[in-house]
Amino acid sequence: MQIELHNVHKTYEGAQPLHVLKGIDLSIEKGEFVSIMGASGSGKSTLLNILGILDSYDEGEYIIDGRLIKGLSERQAAGYRNRTIGFIFQSFNLISFKTAVENVELPLFYQGVSRRRRHELAMEYLDRLGLKDWAGHYPNEMSGGQKQRVAIARALITHPQIILADEPTGALDSKTSVEVMELLGQLNREEGVTIIVVTHESGVANCTNRIIHIKDGIIGEIEENSRHNASAFGTTTIMK
Amino acid sequence: MNDLFTEVWESVRRNKLRTCLTGFAVAWGIFMIIVLLGAGNGLMGAFNQGGNEFVSNSMMIGGGSTSKPYKGLKEGRRIRLDMSDMDLMKQEPFSENIDQVTTSHSQSGYALTYGKTHLNNVSLNGTFPGYADMNRIVMLAGRFINEKDIQDKRKVIVLGHLTAKNLLKGGTDYERLLGEQVKVGPFVFRVIGIRKAEENRDDRDLNVPYSTIKTIFGLDNHIDDITFTFHGLPTEEANDAFEKELKAAINTAHDAAPDDASATWVWNRFTQNLQMEKGSKILHTALWIIGLFTLLGGIVGVSNIMLITVKERTHEFGIRKAIGAKPWSIMKLIVAESVTITAFFGYIGMVLGMLACFLMDKTLGQSSMEVFGESIRLLVNPTVGMDVAIEATLVLIIAGTLAGMAPARKAAKVRPIEALRDE
Ligand SMILES: Nc1ncnc2c1ncn2[C@@H]1O[C@H](COP(=O)(O)OP(=O)(O)O)[C@@H](O)[C@H]1O
Ligand SMILES: [Mg+2]
Numbered sequence: 001m002q003i004e005l006h007n008v009h010k011t012y013e014g015a016q017p018l019h020v021l022k023g024i025d026l027s028i029e030k031g032e033f034v035s036i037m038g039a040s041g042s043g044k045s046t047l048l049n050i051l052g053i054l055d056s057y058d059e060g061e062y063i064i065d066g067r068l069i070k071g072l073s074e075r076q077a078a079g080y081r082n083r084t085i086g087f088i089f090q091s092f093n094l095i096s097f098k099t100a101v102e103n104v105e106l107p108l109f110y111q112g113v114s115r116r117r118r119h120e121l122a123m124e125y126l127d128r129l130g131l132k133d134w135a136g137h138y139p140n141e142m143s144g145g146q147k148q149r150v151a152i153a154r155a156l157i158t159h160p161q162i163i164l165a166d167e168p169t170g171a172l173d174s175k176t177s178v179e180v181m182e183l184l185g186q187l188n189r190e191e192g193v194t195i196i197v198v199t200h201e202s203g204v205a206n207c208t209n210r211i212i213h214i215k216d217g218i219i220g221e222i223e224e225n226s227r228h229n230a231s232a233f234g235t236t237t238i239m240k
Numbered sequence: 241m242n243d244l245f246t247e248v249w250e251s252v253r254r255n256k257l258r259t260c261l262t263g264f265a266v267a268w269g270i271f272m273i274i275v276l277l278g279a280g281n282g283l284m285g286a287f288n289q290g291g292n293e294f295v296s297n298s299m300m301i302g303g304g305s306t307s308k309p310y311k312g313l314k315e316g317r318r319i320r321l322d323m324s325d326m327d328l329m330k331q332e333p334f335s336e337n338i339d340q341v342t343t344s345h346s347q348s349g350y351a352l353t354y355g356k357t358h359l360n361n362v363s364l365n366g367t368f369p370g371y372a373d374m375n376r377i378v379m380l381a382g383r384f385i386n387e388k389d390i391q392d393k394r395k396v397i398v399l400g401h402l403t404a405k406n407l408l409k410g411g412t413d414y415e416r417l418l419g420e421q422v423k424v425g426p427f428v429f430r431v432i433g434i435r436k437a438e439e440n441r442d443d444r445d446l447n448v449p450y451s452t453i454k455t456i457f458g459l460d461n462h463i464d465d466i467t468f469t470f471h472g473l474p475t476e477e478a479n480d481a482f483e484k485e486l487k488a489a490i491n492t493a494h495d496a497a498p499d500d501a502s503a504t505w506v507w508n509r510f511t512q513n514l515q516m517e518k519g520s521k522i523l524h525t526a527l528w529i530i531g532l533f534t535l536l537g538g539i540v541g542v543s544n545i546m547l548i549t550v551k552e553r554t555h556e557f558g559i560r561k562a563i564g565a566k567p568w569s570i571m572k573l574i575v576a577e578s579v580t581i582t583a584f585f586g587y588i589g590m591v592l593g594m595l596a597c598f599l600m601d602k603t604l605g606q607s608s609m610e611v612f613g614e615s616i617r618l619l620v621n622p623t624v625g626m627d628v629a630i631e632a633t634l635v636l637i638i639a640g641t642l643a644g645m646a647p648a649r650k651a652a653k654v655r656p657i658e659a660l661r662d663e
Contacts, residue, residue: 049657052562054562054656054657054660055655055657074566074567074652075566075567075568078561078564078565078566078567079564079566081561081562081563081564082563082564082565083564087562087563089660093558093559093562093660094559095556095559095560096556097250097254106560106563107563107564109243110560110563110564110565110566110569111564115242115243154563158564
C-alpha cells in the first residue's frame, strides 16, 4: 500500500473551531487513478493538503510507503514536496513574472539541477504537452488550458510517485476539462503515477478508476469505476 | 549564485521607484559617515599641524610661584630656575630617563646686517646643541652649535634658510655664507650653518651658543625654562610619577614644599600627544556613531520595503514552498535582495562622499587663518583612507543582512496552504 490514512482528524482552530476531518481511513495503491468527490466545504482540499504535506493533521496516522508522515521539519516536508509529490491546483498557481519554461524549471532549481540541464528537461516536458512554442510566454498570455498544462509539466518534471490535483478542471471549460483529464489518465497508464483528483463534478470523477466519496468529514461510499460509467451524462463529456 | 542574482534583479526591477527612494536614504547615510569622518580627520590634522616639528618625548619645566608656606618662607614667592637645575637633571636618578637638557634665551628687536643688506626685527636665540634634535632641525649647510662653541663662548651663528635667502638676495647657494661675518645689532658673528626654517612661520630666530649671549648680555644664572628629552616612560602613570619626582627635587632645591604643585610647572609633550590621540579616537567614534544613526534611517527603510515585498510575494512564496523550496532558499532571496539594495546604494553614497571630501580638501583644506603671525590651515587632509572604505563596506553588508533578516524570517514562515487558499 502506497498511501494509508488511519483515523485522521483535522480541526481548524479559531474563534469557532471547525472539526473538518473526523476520522479518515483510506488506502490507495501505487499506480491508482482515484478521485475524491464531495460537496463544497466537505473537507476535500483539507484532506488533499494533508496528503501533500502542505498541512498537518491533529490525530491519526498518515503513511507513505510505510513511512509515518508526522511532525516533519520544514526541510523534510520540502524534500517530500519536491521529490515525491507533484501538485496541480485549480488556479494553476504559476509564478506570474516567470515564463512557462521558467515555471516548469523551478522544482529542478530546488533540487540543485544545473541551469542548462533543467532548461533542457523543461523544454522536453513542454514539448510533450504540446507547449513548445509557448515556452517563452508569461502565464497571462496563455489560456486556462495552456496554463494548466504548464502546471502539469511542472508537477511531472521531478518524476513524482504521486500527483495530487485539487479541482484541476475547476477553472476550465468542458472541452479543456476533458483534455486535461485525458492527459492525467494517459500519464497514469503510461508512467504508472499514482494520481488523486479532488473534484465536486461527477463528470470529472467519472474519468478516474475509483471514486471516493467524502461527506461530513468521513469517507462514505467508494465506487469502483473501471468502466467509467458512473456519470449520468455519458462517458466522454464533462458537463459544466 | 547566478540564479540568486537573476531572481533579485527580477524583483528589484518590478519595484524600481520604491527601491530607489529607499536606496537614497542608505546612500545618504553612508555619504554622511564618509563626509563626517573626512572632516574629522581634517580637523585632527589641523590640531596636529606643527606638532611634528618637535620630537614627542620631550618635556619643558619652568618656575611658577609657591602656593603654601615652607621652611618659614611665605606663600606666593616666585621661583626662578637657574643653571644648577640643569645640572640636577643630569644627575641620578633623573639621568636614567633624561637624555638631553637644554634651555634657551631670546633677545629680540635687532637688525641683521650682511654687507649692504639689512633685515629688521630679528632675535638672538641663545641655546644648547640638544636644541637641534629636540626641534628636529634640518641643516642645509654647515653645522649646528656644538659643545665646543658653548665651552669657548664662540661668537658663531646659525641662520634659517629664508633669512639666508634674503641675505643672498634670493640666491640659494647657502654654502657661500659659511664663514662669513654678519652683524646683529652691535655684535659680530661668524655664520657656521644654515638650517631649514619652520614652515608657515616668519624666519626670525638666529641661533647662537647660550654661553655667548650670557656673556654679551651679562645674564645671571637664572633661566626661564628647561627643555629635555627622555626615554623609558611609556605610560601616562609613569610620566606622572616622573614629573612629580622631578618637581619635588626642583622645589626642594628652591626651598619650596616638595608637593607644591604651582611652584614649578611641567609641560609634557608626550602625554599631551597621548591625550590628543585619545581625543582623536573619541572624536572618530562619535562621528561613526552619528553616521551610523543617519544610516539607521536608511536601514529601517530597506527593512520596510522588504516587508512590503514579502507581503506582496506571499502567494509566490507559497507556490515555491509547495513545489519544494526549503525555508532557507526563501530567506536567501530576501536577504540577498536586501544586501544588494543596501550595498549598491551604499556604494553610490560612498563614492559621492569621497568626492565631497576631495572637494572639501581642494577648497576649505587650502584656506588658512592668521593666528599670532602664524598661518593655520582650517583642515588638513580632510579625506578618509582605504580602511574607512573597507569598514563602510562591511557595515553595509551587515546592515543589509540585518535589514533583510526580519522580512526574510517572515517569508520563510509563509504557510503554503494559507498563501494558496482562495485564488
Ligand atoms: N485554514 C482554514 N481555517 C479555517 N477554516 C478553514 C480553513 N480551510 C478550510 N476551512 C474550512 O473548512 C471546511 C472545509 O474546507 P475545504 O477542505 O477547503 O473544503 P472543500 O475543498 O471540500 O470545498 C470549509 O468549511 C472551510 O471554510
Ligand atoms: Mg476545495
